[in-house]
Amino acid sequence: MKILDCTIRDGGYYNHWDFSLPIAEKYFRSMNQLPIDILEIGYRSRPQKNYEGKYFYCPDFVIEQARNWAPSKELAIMLNEKDCRIEDLDYLLTPCNGLINTIRMAIAPSRFLDALELAEGIKKRGFKVGFNIMYMSTLSVDTPFFNHISKLNGLVDYFSLVDSYGGIYPEKVREIIGICKSATSIPIGFHGHNNIELAFANSLSAIEAGCELVDATIMGMGRGAGNLKTELWLTHCSTKEGLNVDFNILGELVSQFEELQNVYQWGTNLPYMVSGANSLPQKDVMDWVTKRFYSINSIIRALHNQKNGEQDNLKLPEFMPENKLKRALVVGGGPSILEHLNGLLTFLRNNPDIGIVHASSKHANIFRELPNRQFYCLVGNEGHRMENVFNGLENVTGECILPPFPRKMGTYLPNAMKARSFELRKVLFNNKIDDSHTALALQVSIDLGVDTIYIAGYDGYPNQSVSGKEQDLINENNYLFNKAITHFKSIAAITPSRYEINEQLSLYQLVS
Numbered sequence: 001m002k003i004l005d006c007t008i009r010d011g012g013y014y015n016h017w018d019f020s021l022p023i024a025e026k027y028f029r030s031m032n033q034l035p036i037d038i039l040e041i042g043y044r045s046r047p048q049k050n051y052e053g054k055y056f057y058c059p060d061f062v063i064e065q066a067r068n069w070a071p072s073k074e075l076a077i078m079l080n081e082k083d084c085r086i087e088d089l090d091y092l093l094t095p096c097n098g099l100i101n102t103i104r105m106a107i108a109p110s111r112f113l114d115a116l117e118l119a120e121g122i123k124k125r126g127f128k129v130g131f132n133i134m135y136m137s138t139l140s141v142d143t144p145f146f147n148h149i150s151k152l153n154g155l156v157d158y159f160s161l162v163d164s165y166g167g168i169y170p171e172k173v174r175e176i177i178g179i180c181k182s183a184t185s186i187p188i189g190f191h192g193h194n195n196i197e198l199a200f201a202n203s204l205s206a207i208e209a210g211c212e213l214v215d216a217t218i219m220g221m222g223r224g225a226g227n228l229k230t231e232l233w234l235t236h237c238s239t240k241e242g243l244n245v246d247f248n249i250l251g252e253l254v255s256q257f258e259e260l261q262n263v264y265q266w267g268t269n270l271p272y273m274v275s276g277a278n279s280l281p282q283k284d285v286m287d288w289v290t291k292r293f294y295s296i297n298s299i300i301r302a303l304h305n306q307k308n309g310e311q312d313n314l315k316l317p318e319f320m321p322e323n324k325l326k327r328a329l330v331v332g333g334g335p336s337i338l339e340h341l342n343g344l345l346t347f348l349r350n351n352p353d354i355g356i357v358h359a360s361s362k363h364a365n366i367f368r369e370l371p372n373r374q375f376y377c378l379v380g381n382e383g384h385r386m387e388n389v390f391n392g393l394e395n396v397t398g399e400c401i402l403p404p405f406p407r408k409m410g411t412y413l414p415n416a417m418k419a420r421s422f423e424l425r426k427v428l429f430n431n432k433i434d435d436s437h438t439a440l441a442l443q444v445s446i447d448l449g450v451d452t453i454y455i456a457g458y459d460g461y462p463n464q465s466v467s468g469k470e471q472d473l474i475n476e477n478n479y480l481f482n483k484a485i486t487h488f489k490s491i492a493a494i495t496p497s498r499y500e501i502n503e504q505l506s507l508y509q510l511v512s
Contacts, residue, residue, distance in 0.1 A: 002213045003237075004189070005031060005230050006040035007257075008055050009078055011221035013286070014264040017042060018053030023256055027218070028069030030253040034234070035243050038102065038213075040076040041066045044092045046083055060095040067099045076102035076130065081115045089121045096127070102157065104130035109138075112145040119155050130158035132191060137168040137279045139176050150183045158213055159186050163202065166195025166225050166268075167276035170205035177209040189213030192228045194220055194268055195276025199228040200236075219257045221264075224282030225272035265469075271299040278307045284408070298380030301410035311406035314413065319401055319422035324449030325355040325373065329494075330441045333360035334459030336495040341366060343507045344456060347494075348372050350511065355448060359441035361386040363457065374398035375448075377440035378421075383412040393417055401444050403427070403435040430483040438477045442484040451489040456507070460498025474499065 007027065008019060019027070031039055041063070042055030054062050058077055066075060077100055079092065084105075093103065103122045107115045112133070119129045131152065133145075139161075152159055161176060173190070180188050190206035192199035192215070203214050216233045220226035231254050237243035261267075268276075275285045280303055288299050305312065329348065331337065337344065348354060348370050356374045358364045361382055367374065368390070376386060378400050390396055393416035400421040402411060413421050427434035427443045445453055458477065461470050478500040485491055485502050492503035494510065 001207060001211070002037040002187075003035070003230075003233065004038040004040060004076070004213055004215045005036045005217065006078075006191075006215055006227075007217040007221055007230070009040045009042045010217050010223055010227060011260075011266075012042065012053070012055050013223040014221065014266055015260070016051060016053045017056035019055060023260070024055075024065070025069055026253060026256050028066055030249050032070040032072055033246060033249050035237075035245060036073065036230070038074045038076050039066070039070055040078060040104065040215075042077060044077050044079060044096070046088060046092075058095070063095055063099045074101045076100065076104055078104045078106060078132070079118075081105040081107045081111060081118060084118060086117055086121050089118070089125065093122070093125055093127070097125075100127065102128040102130055104132055104158070104160075106132050106134060106162070108134055109143060109145045112148060116151060116155070123155060128157040129155065130160060130189075131156050132160045132162050134162045134164040135279070136161045136163045136176060137165050137172070141175075141179065146179055146183065149180060153185050156186055158189050159184060160189030160191055160213060160215065161206075162191040163193050163199075165276050165279045165282065166193030166199070166272065167279050168192075168202060169198065170201055173202045173205040174209040177206060177211060181210050187212040189215065191215035193222065193225055193276070193282075194227060195225040195272045195282070197268060199226075200232055203228050203233065204236075219254060219261055221257060221260065221266055224266075224286050225268035225276065226266045270296050271303065274300055274303050278303065280306050288409075296381075297384065297412070298409040301412070302408050305408075305410050310410075312411055314411040315405055316402060316411075316421055316423040318425045319399075319444070319447055320425070321448055325353070326450065327351070327353065327452045327454070328355040328357050328445045328448065328450045329454045329456060330357045330359055330438075330445065330458075331363060331367070332437075332455070332457030332459070333362035334457040334495075336459050336497075337363045337366075337457040340456070340495050340507055343511055344495075345370070346511045347507060354454070355445075355450070357441045357444050359437040360457075361389050363389075365389050365391075368396065375444050376400045376417075377437055377444065378402050378413070379435060379437050379440060380409045381412065382437075383414050383417075386417070387414050401440060403440060408435060429487055430480060433476060433480060436476060436480070438480045442480060442487075446484070446487050453488055453491045454505075455491065455493040455497065455499075455501055456495045458493060458497045458499050458501070459495070462496065462498055 042058045044058050122129050188211050190211045192202045216228040216230040218230050220229040234245045238245045271285050352371045356372050358376045393414050400417045402423045404424045404426055427439050433439045481501050492505045493501040494505050494507040
């Protein structure tokens with residue numbers, strides 16, 4: 001039984017494959033002294049539109065560093081089969097010559113036959129070849145590619161099954177591996193994800209069923225809910241198999257990744273559990289959980305929509321207001337709303353023509369008695385928040401505005417507001433984000449014909465360190481403010497803000 005550690009490759013989904021030089025060196029030098037057989041150091045990839053770091057492309061100096069730091073190990077890189085063509089192999093693999101031993105490919109079952117030609121091209125260039133067949137939890141006895149896996153004999157060196165959704169159970173692991181072993185003579189591997197916390201149990205079942213290769217990562221760092229923990233697998237192998245493990249070296253390495261875990265917060269949670277149990281893709285869940293501040297209920301509802309093939313559960317009338325407004329106050333959820341509450345209330349009472357657009361319902365109740373027209377932007381689970389904030393909505397005036405149909409997160413509306421709820425026809429001022437609080441608030445203002453927007457409660461996390469998740473939100477809101485400015489005469493923050501808003505005014509100069 002061999003152990004393949006793919007921390008850098010799979011863990012890169014959390015940091016865009018930008019591991020710092022000290023952490024990378026610590027990782028490779030430590031692995032060189034641990035009983036790990038293969039290190040998968042990253043991807044070789046064609047150019048992408050988005051920024052990805054050095055271990056996504058593995059240029060020659062990165063590969064040379066890995067080889068120098070881990071001279072005793074078999075090194076592997078991965079190709080995404082769907083993005084590769086036979087004519088790409090010289091470009092992708094030339095930097096690997098003499099340094100990388102194994103080329104693995106991530107392959108969808110439906111593209112199994114397409115991958116055979118690439119495998120032949122890789123083999124001709126002198127590398128070992130590994131097939132990583134994804135979506136293991138969706139496979140069954142009659143899956144078509146099982147009729148062809150005997151073609152791997154003599155061509156592929158490793159044939160691994162990947163529980164991409166993290167939702168497979170031990171009995172099915174044994175069943176699928178049994179099918180593969182009956183048709184192939186090559187070593188079979190298992191790559192487990194930990195959505196329902198069965199990566200360890202499934203890896204044990206895989207070995208019992210005849211697997212000869214197990215994938216793992218330090219602290220389980222990997223896409224979505226993460227993987228089998230390398231330190232757990234080594235502890236098991238040390239205890240049960242007598243594997244010689246230097247736990248001082250292992251412990252020091254784990255300590256380094258504990259710091260990363262505090263930043264990136266990988267690991268399973270309720271949305272990942274639901275996605276895994278229903279064999280649903282983790283990509284959206286990872287985005288929703290780490291960047292978009294959606295509630296658990298919203299994510300669960302979106303996952304059920306995916307499972308049932310539903311676009312959305314409610315179509316609403318489109319927001320096409322006949323009565324326009326010249327000015328609006330967009331209210332965010334920052335604490336500055338409470339700090340400057342008297343000034344804001346005075347400003348709005350003195351200017352009843354200013355509409356109030358609640359990007360967040362967090363502070364909406366304190367504006368309840370004002371005569372100004374009010375609009376509530378409901379994204380994801382915001383309808384539940386609105387219910388909690390008002391503690392009963394029967395006497396609440398104003399209108400609820402939701403993202404365009406269909407909504408990824410489905411739709412939840414308080415019953416008391418359904419007759420006064422609308423959906424945007426389209427978010428026109430940008431082509432990237434149409435379902436965030438800020439995107440809704442700005443588009444509502446555009447649809448109302450507003451030419452001057454005041455911004456309050458968009459503090460931008462002052463006087464505190466900013467997490468990666470919070471920085472993503474700051475970047476997203478800055479993008480939206482910059483895109484929207486051409487639709488207004490003025491966008492002005494009137495409470496303190498760290499955002500890139502067109503103007504910064506003082507609320508108090510407006511009420512003096």
